[in-house]
Amino acid sequence: MMGFISVISIWMIPCFILFIMIAASMKRLPAYDLFVEGGKEGVKTAVSLLPFLVGMITAISILRSSGALDAFVDILSPLLAFIGFPAEVLPLALIRPISGTAALGMTTEIIATYGPDSFIGTIASVMQGSTDTTLYVLTIYFGAIGIKKIRYALQAGLLADLIAILAAVFLVTMMFG
Amino acid sequence: MINWIWICMAAIGIIYAMFSGNMEAVNEAIFESAAQAVTLAIGLISILVFWLGMMRIAEEAGILRGLAKIFRPLISKIFPEIPKDHPALGYILSNLTANMFGLGNAATPLGIKAMEEMKKLNKHSETASRSMITFLILNTTGLTLIPTTVIGIRMQYESASPTEIVGVTLLVTCIGTIAGLIIDRFFYYKSTWRKS
Numbered sequence: 001m002m003g004f005i006s007v008i009s010i011w012m013i014p015c016f017i018l019f020i021m022i023a024a025s026m027k028r029l030p031a032y033d034l035f036v037e038g039g040k041e042g043v044k045t046a047v048s049l050l051p052f053l054v055g056m057i058t059a060i061s062i063l064r065s066s067g068a069l070d071a072f073v074d075i076l077s078p079l080l081a082f083i084g085f086p087a088e089v090l091p092l093a094l095i096r097p098i099s100g101t102a103a104l105g106m107t108t109e110i111i112a113t114y115g116p117d118s119f120i121g122t123i124a125s126v127m128q129g130s131t132d133t134t135l136y137v138l139t140i141y142f143g144a145i146g147i148k149k150i151r152y153a154l155q156a157g158l159l160a161d162l163i164a165i166l167a168a169v170f171l172v173t174m175m176f177g
Numbered sequence: 178m179i180n181w182i183w184i185c186m187a188a189i190g191i192i193y194a195m196f197s198g199n200m201e202a203v204n205e206a207i208f209e210s211a212a213q214a215v216t217l218a219i220g221l222i223s224i225l226v227f228w229l230g231m232m233r234i235a236e237e238a239g240i241l242r243g244l245a246k247i248f249r250p251l252i253s254k255i256f257p258e259i260p261k262d263h264p265a266l267g268y269i270l271s272n273l274t275a276n277m278f279g280l281g282n283a284a285t286p287l288g289i290k291a292m293e294e295m296k297k298l299n300k301h302s303e304t305a306s307r308s309m310i311t312f313l314i315l316n317t318t319g320l321t322l323i324p325t326t327v328i329g330i331r332m333q334y335e336s337a338s339p340t341e342i343v344g345v346t347l348l349v350t351c352i353g354t355i356a357g358l359i360i361d362r363f364f365y366y367k368s369t370w371r372k373s
Contacts, residue, residue, distance in 0.1 A: 023238035040226075047218070065194075129342065130353060160356055
């Protein structure tokens with residue numbers, strides 16, 4: 001099972017690219033022209049991310065270098081150790097449903113501090129990649145069509161986030177721990 | 178809210194440093210991390226250009242549309258209140274497939290279109306309908322096939338295997354999505370019990 005999952009990790013992207021190439025040649029598409037056209041979008045996305053990342057990573061770095069973040073982790077570690085939840089990723093878990101850019105900044109900072117291949121860095125990567133920003137999605141979609149009463153949407157969304165976060169910790173602990 | 182979180186992180190850090198004697202480290206961190214963030218954003222260009230370029234070909238080749246067709250029966254089961262050939266289903270499917278491939282910018286307008294159609298079905302009420310909440314849950318659990326940004330960050334910090342997390346992430350996304358749908362059903366039935 002575990003071996004199968006790591007094979008998928010390595011094979012998925014190259015195979016998907018091959019699939020795109022075959023589909024494009026069967027339809028006789030100008031694949032390279034399309035690639036360049038779509039790629040321009042990528043430059044825009046990365047550049048528009050820049051100010052968000054500078055703002056967030058700087059604030060998180062202040063918190064980290066002052067020692068406040070480590071103090072917070074030290075206080076919570078013994079409490080969370082009971083359920084096997086590493087306190088180092090708790091700040092990320094708390095911020096993930098609230099702000100996408102803050103979570104991205106936090107993930108980056110955790111990866112920079114603990115290393116991308118460390119246990120903590122792997123959990124942070126999976127957490128960041130596996131769910132979306134609940135509060136943002138709710139605000140954008142319900143705001144756009146003028147919904148005033150959201151009923152159980154927020155509770156259900158946050159509960160689903162909690163399960164995804166616990167699943168990330170559990171599965172990474174099983175596979176890489 | 179995010180403005181407050183941001184202020185708190187910076188303010189708590191600086192105040193804590195006054196007492197812990199780490200002010201020098203904080204001072205250094207401010208300028209170093211800003212530079213680090215710029216390097217990261219520039220570094221992310223590589224993977225974003227590559228991925229969005231590939232996805233443009235996939236879109237033209239009809240791969241996203243084909244996938245939407247495969248998922249149609251499943252999606253219409255998840256949304257029992259939407260008639261089978263209503264345009265809302267089409268928008269929901271295009272939004273979900275765009276999200277699966279990490280095309281957030283393309284997914285959002287499609288999602289808003291889907292919401293508008295569902296509002297029409299709900300007689301333009303200002304209260305969220307059952308289908309709207311189900312759709313929202315599917316979006317917040319973020320069913321993604323390949324987490325490109327995370328792979329980009331891992332590359333920047335010299336991971337031995339940046340894509341190592343793809344399999345687990347996929348598994349966790351699926352668990353989150355299935356759990357989200359179950360939770361959604363649970364809350365829905367709970368709300369109908371209260372009425373009767």
